[in-house]
Amino acid sequence: MMKITIEGIVLNETNYSETSKILNILTKEYGLISVISKGSRSLKSHLRGISMKLVYASFTISYKEKGLSTLIEGSPINSLKYIMTNFKKMGYANYLIELTKNVLKENNQGEIFEELIPCLIKINEDFDPEIITNIYEVKMLKYLGVNPSFSKCISCGDSDILTFDVNLGGVVCKNCYQNTYLFQPNTLKLLKLFQNIQIANIDKLNISSKKVRQELNLFIKEYYDTYTGIYMPRKDNLEKLTLIK
Numbered sequence: 561m562m563k564i565t566i567e568g569i570v571l572n573e574t575n576y577s578e579t580s581k582i583l584n585i586l587t588k589e590y591g592l593i594s595v596i597s598k599g600s601r602s603l604k605s606h607l608r609g610i611s612m613k614l615v616y617a618s619f620t621i622s623y624k625e626k627g628l629s630t631l632i633e634g635s636p637i638n639s640l641k642y643i644m645t646n647f648k649k650m651g652y653a654n655y656l657i658e659l660t661k662n663v664l665k666e667n668n669q670g671e672i673f674e675e676l677i678p679c680l681i682k683i684n685e686d687f688d689p690e691i692i693t694n695i696y697e698v699k700m701l702k703y704l705g706v707n708p709s710f711s712k713c714i715s716c717g718d719s720d721i722l723t724f725d726v727n728l729g730g731v732v733c734k735n736c737y738q739n740t741y742l743f744q745p746n747t748l749k750l751l752k753l754f755q756n757i758q759i760a761n762i763d764k765l766n767i768s769s770k771k772v773r774q775e776l777n778l779f780i781k782e783y784y785d786t787y788t789g790i791y792m793p794r795k796d797n798l799e800k801l802t803l804i805k
């Protein structure tokens with residue numbers, strides 16, 4: 561066993577014995593780890609406040625490479641308080657957590673931590689949660705090993721692009737086009753941008769076209785269904801939440 565202090569975010573909490581919890585914490589250094597938080601369900605426990613889903617903190621842990629590590633102490637890095645107090649933001653944050661858990665089943669990579677945290681911070685700071693979620697969904701395709709290319713026609717290599725053909729798994733030019741859905745050029749531009757953007761560097765986000773927003777979701781849903789084996793959490797409730805300010 562070794563004592564370590566690491567940044568992490570709690571993705572899951574499960575009650576354990578009378579007073580404890582098992583936490584699944586996503587960390588940069590070790591990917592997803594399981595930690596027992598002893599006595600954290602008791603009101604007096606100093607671990608109580610940090611042993612909950614969505615806590616983003618610096619955790620000191622007695623680390624075991626195999627099996628269950630033990631939480632010693634922790635201090636929050638960002639309380640994400642505007643997420644905690646807003647149904648809509650919370651809905652999107654929970655969606656991101658669920659998606660992350662499913663991606664981690666395929667690829668337990670600490671780098672995913674560095675993609676997730678800036679998304680949550682941006683949602684907390686009132687950036688459009690639907691678009692932040694779309695960016696994250698697109699970025700996760702790399703970790704799932706199915707990153708699409710938006711640059712050159714998948715059939716002939718031409719760089720004059722007409723649309724994305726989901727069945728072929730890439731963009732096509734007008735000569736190779738085979739009667740598939742025609743995405744707006746702006747939708748394709750954004751998808752390409754989303755792949756490469758550093759979320760932490762975003763300082764404004766303004767996508768007003770309803771059509772483009774619908775197409776982003778359409779592309780993501782179809783591409784995930786066709787090329788990833790992972791289950792996408794449901795979004796219908798989130799769509800209702802977008803009506804709330």
Ligand SMILES: [Zn+2]
Pocket residue numbers: 713714715716717718732733734735736737
């Ligand atoms: Zn072509």
